[in-house]
Amino acid sequence: MSDAESLDGMSTVEVRTSATAALIPTIRAVASDLAARADFDLDAISDLRMAVDEACATLVDAADPTSQLLCRFLVRPERIRVHAQVESAKPDTVLSTDTFGWRVLQTLADEVEVLHEPASAGRPATVGIRLDKTAGDVPR
Amino acid sequence: MSHAAEDDAFGAGLPLDTAIARPRPDVVLLEVDGEVDTLTAPRLAARLDEALDTADADGSTVVADLSGVTFLASSGLAALINAARRATGSGRRLHVVAATRAVSRPMQVTGVDALFDTHTDVDSALAGLQRPTPPDVASPARGVGR
Amino acid sequence: MTRADPEYGHLIPLLEEYAATDSDDPRRETLRAELVTGFLPVAQHIARRFSNRGEPLDDLVQVATVGLINAVDRFSPERGSDFFSFAVPTISGEVRRHFRDLGWSMRVPRRLKDMHVSINGVVAELSQSLGRAPKPTEIAERLGVPVTEVLEGLEASEAYRSSSLDEMLSSEQGSATVGELVGGADAELDRVDFRQALRPALADLAPRERTIVLLRFFGNMTQTQIAQEVGISQMHVSRLLTQTLDRLRSRLDPETRVG
Numbered sequence: 016m017s018d019a020e021s022l023d024g025m026s027t028v029e030v031r032t033s034a035t036a037a038l039i040p041t042i043r044a045v046a047s048d049l050a051a052r053a054d055f056d057l058d059a060i061s062d063l064r065m066a067v068d069e070a071c072a073t074l075v076d077a078a079d080p081t082s083q084l085l086c087r088f089l090v091r092p093e094r095i096r097v098h099a100q101v102e103s104a105k106p107d108t109v110l111s112t113d114t115f116g117w118r119v120l121q122t123l124a125d126e127v128e129v130l131h132e133p134a135s136a137g138r139p140a141t142v143g144i145r146l147d148k149t150a151g152d153v154p155r
Numbered sequence: 156m157s158h159a160a161e162d163d164a165f166g167a168g169l170p171l172d173t174a175i176a177r178p179r180p181d182v183v184l185l186e187v188d189g190e191v192d193t194l195t196a197p198r199l200a201a202r203l204d205e206a207l208d209t210a211d212a213d214g215s216t217v218v219a220d221l222s223g224v225t226f227l228a229s230s231g232l233a234a235l236i237n238a239a240r241r242a243t244g245s246g247r248r249l250h251v252v253a254a255t256r257a258v259s260r261p262m263q264v265t266g267v268d269a270l271f272d273t274h275t276d277v278d279s280a281l282a283g284l285q286r287p288t289p290p291d292v293a294s295p296a297r298g299v300g301r
Numbered sequence: 302m303t304r305a306d307p308e309y310g311h312l313i314p315l316l317e318e319y320a321a322t323d324s325d326d327p328r329r330e331t332l333r334a335e336l337v338t339g340f341l342p343v344a345q346h347i348a349r350r351f352s353n354r355g356e357p358l359d360d361l362v363q364v365a366t367v368g369l370i371n372a373v374d375r376f377s378p379e380r381g382s383d384f385f386s387f388a389v390p391t392i393s394g395e396v397r398r399h400f401r402d403l404g405w406s407m408r409v410p411r412r413l414k415d416m417h418v419s420i421n422g423v424v425a426e427l428s429q430s431l432g433r434a435p436k437p438t439e440i441a442e443r444l445g446v447p448v449t450e451v452l453e454g455l456e457a458s459e460a461y462r463s464s465s466l467d468e469m470l471s472s473e474q475g476s477a478t479v480g481e482l483v484g485g486a487d488a489e490l491d492r493v494d495f496r497q498a499l500r501p502a503l504a505d506l507a508p509r510e511r512t513i514v515l516l517r518f519f520g521n522m523t524q525t526q527i528a529q530e531v532g533i534s535q536m537h538v539s540r541l542l543t544q545t546l547d548r549l550r551s552r553l554d555p556e557t558r559v560g
Binding site: 037039062068075076116120 | 170193227233256257261265
Binding site for chain 3: 172174175176177178179180184186225255256
């Protein structure tokens with residue numbers, strides 16, 4: 016397989032969109048594409064796609080309307096790490112992990128973590144989600 | 156009922172089509188095609204409610220045909236769960252047709268499939284439903300889990 | 302029906318009679334044809350509302366007519382609801398299904414559709430033998446194709462391109478639509494005795510056209526089945542049916558015009 020078809024080493028793909036729900040399908044498509052090229056099995060591809068959607072939807076909900084949604088994919092042969100981030104709507108925005116959506120995200124991903132960054136000089140507060148998905152099956 | 160503000164980045168309309176049909180007098184068939192996510196899940200929820208309203212009024216069974224669904228987010232699962240709860244409240248079971256991995260995988264992984272009678276195609280869903288005035292021996296409603 | 306309606310009121314007793322008729326009663330087919338022809342403006346009206354989507358109105362009317370036939374066949378008068386509440390969603394459901402099928406057909410290249418089918422064909426078998434879902438390379442190897450093609454096929458099955466169906470006829474607006482239909486319905490069709498008018502009209506058709514109409518309304522055949530029976534293409538059947546129905550309606554009322 017040539018590099019054009021597969022991702023044998025580590026690859027980084029970054030997608031930046033307006034923080035709007037209408038653009039999440041595009042990010043889902045990138046997630047699916049990367050997982051398929053990394054030769055994840057079909058269930059793992061579906062899980063990653065859904066997990067990325069969940070993370071992005073949660074963040075868009077908490078985002079400042081003028082913010083961008085930044086989604087970074089780190090692709091390794093057996094594992095993909097996704098880091099998604101937005102500017103928070105308020106300086107003290109906290110993501111709730113007591114929601115149905117969060118529990119679904121925990122089921123789909125192998126690891127998931129919320130990241131809150133307070134505002135610093137010239138940079139507004141951000142909130143992010145990091146998730147990891149391995150190429151193997153998710154146990155029921 | 157209200158629809159979520161239709162935030163449409165490309166002017167293509169929402170990527171979810173729904174239609175309610177009556178293939179038989181005792182069945183309300185909700186056909187869903189496309190993507191169910193945070194933007195379109197409210198529409199799915201509203202249509203499920205409509206279907207259940209109709210079923211409550213005339214005693215029919217609701218079958219949600221998701222065979223054309225290419226993506227199902229947690230908001231879609233939540234809409235389905237609420238519909239299942241409402242059906243149970245009226246002493247009935249919601250039937251779901253799931254033909255794609257995009258639907259059956261999330262339902263399996265979260266255990267949500269236990270709330271419905273699931274089928275792999277519409278014809279077997281309809282065939283498994285008891286008819287209102289059966290000419291011969293009635294077959295009990297069957298669910299096929301995936 | 303809950304509304305006293307001069308346009309369609311005369312068909313209601315026929316609906317009840319039809320529902321009560323045994324499948325082997327010869328009167329059944331006559332009633333059916335009368336009901337379908339009588340309610341045809343409803344199907345045409347619904348078809349017209351979808352006519353701005355680049356699909357020929359002829360085809361939409363044919364599809365809507367299939368929906369009408371199904372509605373007539375499946376309606377149970379004793380359930381207490383009126384015919385329109387049942388028929389309008391059944392007919393529009395048929396038209397929407399047509400667009401849904403078309404949306405896939407028109408937007409996805411043949412080879413991707415074929416790949417999609419091939420992939421589906423082997424996934425179940427591979428899942429069985431692997432004890433888990435297969436990977437793209439495993440699917441590619443099994444099919445004997447490059448993995449890039451499998452990747453394209455997988456991508457095609459994930460994408461859904463809506464044909465932008467608006468929900469003009471969703472049931473929350475259904476009563477408004479029904480009101481339109483009942484209030485402003487086509488006044489073209491004369492209320493002549495149907496059977497008397499139809500028989501000579503049918504007799505005047507060319508043999509092939511007559512056969513097609515009889516097979517469609519009296520024999521309950523699909524256009525594809527008729528096409529096979531008569532030895533022409535389904536598209537041709539569709540066009541002949543439209544023309545023939547137009548002619549029949551003109552015979553029944555010279556002022557009638559379709560579309």
